[in-house]
Amino acid sequence: MKLLVCLKQVPAKDAPLKLNSAGSWIVEDVSYEVSEPDAYALEEALRQKEAHGGEVTVITVGPQRAAQVLREALAKGADKAIHVEGDGTQLLDSFATAEAITRAIPGQHFDLILTGLQSDDSGAAQVGVILAELMGIPHATIIMQIEPVPGGVRVKRELEGGAFQYLEMPTPAVLTIQSGINKLRYATLMGIKQAKSKPLSKINAETDGISVELNRLVIERLYVPGAQKKTERITGTAKDAAARIASVLKAQGIGAGE
Amino acid sequence: MEADVVIVGAGPAGLACALRLCQLIDSGQAGALSKDNILVLEKAREVGAHMLSGAVLDPRALAELLPDFAAEAPLQATVGREGVFLLSSHFALPFPFIPPPLKNHGNFVVSLNQLVRWLGEKVEAQGVTVFTSVAGRDLLFDESGRVNGIRTDDKGLDRTGQPKSNFEPGSDIRSKIVILAEGPRGSLTRQLHGKLALQGRNPQVFGLGVKELWQLPDNRFPAGQVFHTMGWPIPPDLYGGGWLYGLPQNRLSLGLVTGLEYTDPSTDPHTLFQAFKTHPMLRRILQGGEMLRYGAKVVPLGGWYAIPPNAGAGWLVIGDSGGYLNPQRLKGIHLAIKSGMLAAETVVQSMNRGDLTQLESFDQRMRESWAGEELRRVRNFHQGFEHGLWPGLAHAGLQTMTGGRGLREFYPATAGHTRMQRLDQLPNRNEALERREVITDRVLTFNKLDDVYYSGTRHEEDQPPHLLVADTDICSGRCVREYGNPCQHFCPAQVYEMAVDEQGIKRLKLNPSNCVHCKTCDIMDPYQIITWVPPEGGGGPSYDGM
Structure with missing residues (x-):
């Protein structure tokens, strides 16, 4: 099975984020790491390869620093890496990112393309779905389990309220992977050493026609949400308190209507 | 895994050593040594992430290592206006002139995090593998007791020490030469000192540097402006001082070193x-x-007489681990780089001769280099401050006149933790307690937990504690009575708390995930029962821009 895993480099969890003075983006002076759901997608791909044979390619779209997530993936056992590189590529929206991935792999056949369910930073959950649409292949989201069957795969999807859906689908296909479905491995010393000699191809985003011009989403403004919680201590007799609670709820439009 | 040279720690010393080895290989002087057989281990997730310094860089060693550094290196600013101030609680008295040792003309204000990241890229571009997220856990010895390798950290152990499903045991790297460049109070360096019973003529003494990086609203503190302070709030009987360094884009590095x-x-x-x-x-x-x-990070202050033997058959110790820091200038980056370079040259010479006992010439090389000369000139500097600021300053003046000697050739020092007094011996107990009270407004002043958040510190939560306390009964009993559990106070990251249990007994509660890897606890605990060992590789602070 040939697998492609899409990885995104995002600010490290708990990184102290600051907005730039224009309020259009963060100040990029933080540490970065692979988006956690993508790490689970990679782990799943490596397990599929170990169980059924094949090859794992990883791809990222991002500035120079994003090569870090590819090197880590190679150290963990991916076979090849593709870096669609360019200044400002971190500003691409989901559509432009999916477009960049499509243009980076012309003529290459992958049985499965895995992404994380959504990224840790913008959390749009769109790249995988749009990618499938652009490539004209089926997709399924929130995948918990993958099992090859003749002509395709059988997958387990997570639904709301603890329910699951099992379905069979043909390959090639795009699957977006739920976090926590496996246990992430550590890179071994040997893996880190060998990663240096594995192929990492760089594609210049600009020459591929990839820029923020492709974006369909415009960031109007970024801001830190203000504190919204307001606490009111209601005292007095039960009757008075109940009346006060009822009026508060009514004022907020909660509760019985007509 | 096998190697010719394994370097533990990708800081200025370790990376300078790796780079110098590569240069010697490129120029054909290194015989059979190949870049492929040089390995660098770094416990941080990324090179530079555990680097913390002021910092004003004396470029002397960097210029020797990389003559084109000025065009390439991420230097923040050249040092411009300088000031030294003596502080009281309400006044700042500027020194009428800058004392010569504090003059920084020709030096650069840098972020050590960025400088080291850049050095790391240089080393990797040479083809040397830098293993990030890998800690050196144990030194390995052969049957004859000679150092012959490193055991790396186990990964994937739970908090009770049991393997999780993704358990990855540490690897043994057998290496002809092991170079320890772990920074101050290295954990493997301690193993080495214990095993071989090594120490300097004086015990090493340390200070703890606590630092914040600020964004200022305007250019009121221009890039390259360098201020140092003495006096308040450091008690007069204690060594310490502050710094304020202007950075580009209206940023300011400020911090305070307190003698441990x-x-x-x-x-x-x-x-x-x-x-x-x-x-x-x-x-x-x-x-x-x-x-x-x-x-926050500790600084070795002991100087010349606290430097232990830093070379033996199969091993070398460089940088802060080896005590190479000028205590008068509070500068060690240039000495770390120089020690790394001389270590590389010693390694190449001894490998070419096929005799690893030749490594021992490293100590002499250091002594005879300009770095040794610089350290010797201030050999009694810190000892002069054992009785506080004023005797220290008077003594420093005397040493300047006598080429570092003072009244006699050798001044002894005492290990910092032995100077701690029991509660019942403290004359001004109440005054001491008051000093602890600073109101945190979260605008100008912050509590430890707020600050830890801004250190970007993160660890795998489900792992064994990396602060080994040999006997917690001492914490609940003797220490409560005798010292009032100083661990709660000296730790700058609130790793140590004393919590009252159901029986009303104070018990030690550890929060290892907060640890910023400063090493203070390992140094200052009065009973010497705390041992700092590296947590699972990749954990720790993320000192971007520090």
Whole structure:
């Protein structure tokens, strides 16, 4: 099975984020790491390869620093890496990112393309779905389990309220992977050493026609949400308190209507 | 895995050593040594992430290593206006002139995090593998007791020490030569010192540097402006001082070093630093600014006479691990780089001769280099401050006149933790307690937990504690009575708390995930029962821009 895993480099969890003075983006002076759901997608791909044979390619779209997530993936056992590189590529929206991935792999056949369910930073959950649409292949989201069957795969999807859906689908296909479905491995010393000699191809985003011009989403403004919680201590007799609670709820439009 | 040279720690010393080895290989002087057989281990997730310094860089060693550094290196600013101030709680008295050792003309204000990241890229571009997220856990010895390798950390152990499903045991790297460049109070360096019973003529003494990086609203503190302070809030009987360094884009590096040789067990370097910021001069500078980053790390202050033997058959110790820091200038980056370079040259020479006992010539090379000369000239500097600021300054003046000698050739020092006094021996107990109170407003002053957040510190939560306390009964019993649990005060990251259990007994509660890897606990605990070992590789602070 040939697998492609899409990885995104995002600010490290708990990184102290600051907005730039224009309020259009963060100040990029933080540490970065692979988006956690993508790490689970990679782990799943490596397990599929170990169980059924094949090859794992990883791809990222991002500035120079994003090569870090590819090197880590190679150290963990991916076979090849593709870096669609360019200044400002971190500003691409989901559509432009999916477009960049499509243009980076012309003529290459992958049985499965895995992404994380959504990224840790913008959390749009769109790249995988749009990618499938652009490539004209089926997709399924929130995948918990993958099992090859003749002509395709059988997958387990997570639904709301603890329910699951099992379905069979043909390959090639795009699957977006739920976090926590496996246990992430550590890179071994040997893996880190060998990663240096594995192929990492760089594609210049600009020459591929990839820029923020492709974006369909415009960031109007970024801001830190203000504190919204307001606490009111209601005292007095039960009757008075109940009346006060009822009026508060009514004022907020909660509760019985007509 | 096998190697010719394994370097533990990708800081200025370790990376300079790796780079110098590569240069010697490129120029054909290194015989059979190949870049493929040089390995660098780094416990941080990324090269530079555990680097913390002021920092003003004396470029002497960097210029020797990389003559084109000025065009390439991420230097923040050349040092411009300088000031030295003596602080009282309300006044700042500027020195009429800059004392020569504190003159920084020709030096650069740098972020050590960025400088080291850049050095790391240089080393990797040479083809040397830098293993990030890998800690050196144990030194390996052969049957004859000779160092012959490193065991790396186990990964994937749970908090009780049991393997999880993704358990990855540490690897043994057998290496002809092991170079320890772990920074101050290295954990493997301690193993080495224990096993071979090594120490300098004096014990090493340390200070704890607590630092914040601030964004100022305007260019009120221009890039390259360098201020140093003495006096308040450091008690007069204690060594310490502050710094303010202007960075580009209206950023400011500021911090305070507190000597880890205080008598009052309630001394809290983090709180002293918070108090420092409330001084009218600093308050004015910081007004309207915003804190961006926080960090803390110890500095070895002992100097010349505290440097232990740093070379033996199969091993070398360089940088802060080896004690190479000029205590008068509080500068060690240039000495770390120089020690790394000389280590590389020693390694190549001894490998070419096929005789690893030749490594022992490293100590002599260091002594005879300009780095040794610089250290010798201030050989008695820190000892002069054992009785506080004024005797220290007077003594420093005398040493300057006598080429570092002072009244006699050798001044002894005492290990910092032995100077801590029991509660019942403290004359001004109440005054001491008051010093601990600084109101945190979360604008100018912060508590430890707020600050830890700004250090970007993260660890795998489900792992064995990396602070080994040999006997916690001492914490609940003797230490409560005798010293009032100083661990709660000296730790700048609130790793140590004393919590009262159901029986009303105070018990030690560890929060290892907060640890910023400063090593203070390993140094200052009065019973010497705390051992700091590296947590699972990849954990720790993330000192971006520090």
